[in-house]
Amino acid sequence: MQAARRPVRHFLQFTDFSRAEYEHLFARTRWIKDRFKRYRRYWPLEDRTLAMIFEKPSTRTRLSFEAGMHQLGGAAIYLFTRDSQLGRGEPVEDAAQVISRMCDLVMIRTFEQSIIERFAHNSRVPVINGLTNEYHPCQILADVFTFIEQRGAIKGKTVAWIGDSNNVCNTWLQAAEIFDFKLNVSTPPGYEKEPDRKTKNSESFADPMQAAKGAHLVTTDVWTSMGFESENETRQRDFEDWQVDAAMMKAARKDALFMHCLPAHRGEEVAKEVIDGSQSVIWEEAENRLHTQKALMEFLLLGKVKGR
Numbered sequence: 377m378q379a380a381r382r383p384v385r386h387f388l389q390f391t392d393f394s395r396a397e398y399e400h401l402f403a404r405t406r407w408i409k410d411r412f413k414r415y416r417r418y419w420p421l422e423d424r425t426l427a428m429i430f431e432k433p434s435t436r437t438r439l440s441f442e443a444g445m446h447q448l449g450g451a452a453i454y455l456f457t458r459d460s461q462l463g464r465g466e467p468v469e470d471a472a473q474v475i476s477r478m479c480d481l482v483m484i485r486t487f488e489q490s491i492i493e494r495f496a497h498n499s500r501v502p503v504i505n506g507l508t509n510e511y512h513p514c515q516i517l518a519d520v521f522t523f524i525e526q527r528g529a530i531k532g533k534t535v536a537w538i539g540d541s542n543n544v545c546n547t548w549l550q551a552a553e554i555f556d557f558k559l560n561v562s563t564p565p566g567y568e569k570e571p572d573r574k575t576k577n578s579e580s581f582a583d584p585m586q587a588a589k590g591a592h593l594v595t596t597d598v599w600t601s602m603g604f605e606s607e608n609e610t611r612q613r614d615f616e617d618w619q620v621d622a623a624m625m626k627a628a629r630k631d632a633l634f635m636h637c638l639p640a641h642r643g644e645e646v647a648k649e650v651i652d653g654s655q656s657v658i659w660e661e662a663e664n665r666l667h668t669q670k671a672l673m674e675f676l677l678l679g680k681v682k683g684r
């Protein structure tokens with residue numbers, strides 16, 4: 377089933393869209409969110425089906441895509457590796473051929489980025505990255521939108537990333553280049569960014585306090601990401617000094633925001649007083665996963681829709 381005739385676009389990493397396309401997505405997000413808040417029905421994706429393939433657990437990503445698709449008039453189907461033939465070794469290329477003949481859109485959460493790329497290469501329909509070991513573009517879509525919603529333009533601002541140089545950090549690095557803001561990154565020794573991920577918009581700091589200094593936004597993530605659980609014990613020791621606490625927020629600007637993609641571990645990567653404090657916008661950030669991804673699905677299936 378392939379209704380759209382235009383070339384298939386995917387959202388596999390943040391660099392897949394241009395700044396102008398993000399601006400369109402954010403304008404659509406504002407429109408879709410406002411309408412949703414006023415209980416006004418908007419069903420542009422009636423009769424469309426989203427397949428959601430998960431190889432790792434999720435709360436926010438599953439819920440926001442599933443609820444979002446329903447709210448746009450379509451249907452969503454959840455597949456977990458364990459319960460599908462993918463878990464029994466069916467080639468990802470074969471799964472892509474079949475799933476994309478039955479559904480209009482696919483979202484995948486998996487391990488290596490190469491898996492989602494192989495899937496997309498064999499898919500007739502748009503594929504969305506719902507998190508890989510390397511990237512989490514849907515998260516940063518919501519995070520940048522949330523920053524702009526709270527504080528206005530992100531261009532020229534400073535974002536401080538404290539902690540692991542993981543999938544979320546890699547995506548912030550891509551976003552910094554596209555939106556032209558500065559990204560200060562501080563990771564413990566041995567966990568630095570891979571050299572080829574460094575960009576002209578990023579700066580590395582050995583001292584997390586220095587990274588946070590003067591930042592408009594301070595953000596972090598778990599010390600141990602999904603799939604890396606065997607390193608947990610070592611990481612607990614290595615990351616001890618990379619907790620975003622009140623002193624670190626004080627080093628940032630007075631009006632700095634705090635964000636976390638969630639789930640969070642209070643007392644590890646973030647102090648309770650910060651994540652539950654007045655500078656934290658984590659609930660707005662989480663909610664915006666829903667609204668931004670509705671705009672993303674509309675864009676991938678219908679192109680640049682103008683206000684309706």
Ligand code: CP
Pocket residue numbers: 433434435436437438507515637638639
């Ligand atoms: N932030 C995020 O992607 O959360 P989930 O793992 O719950 O989907």
Ligand code: NVA
Pocket residue numbers: 507542543544597598600601602637638639
């Ligand atoms: N970096 C985390 C993000 C979870 C949403 C992970 O990959 O587990």
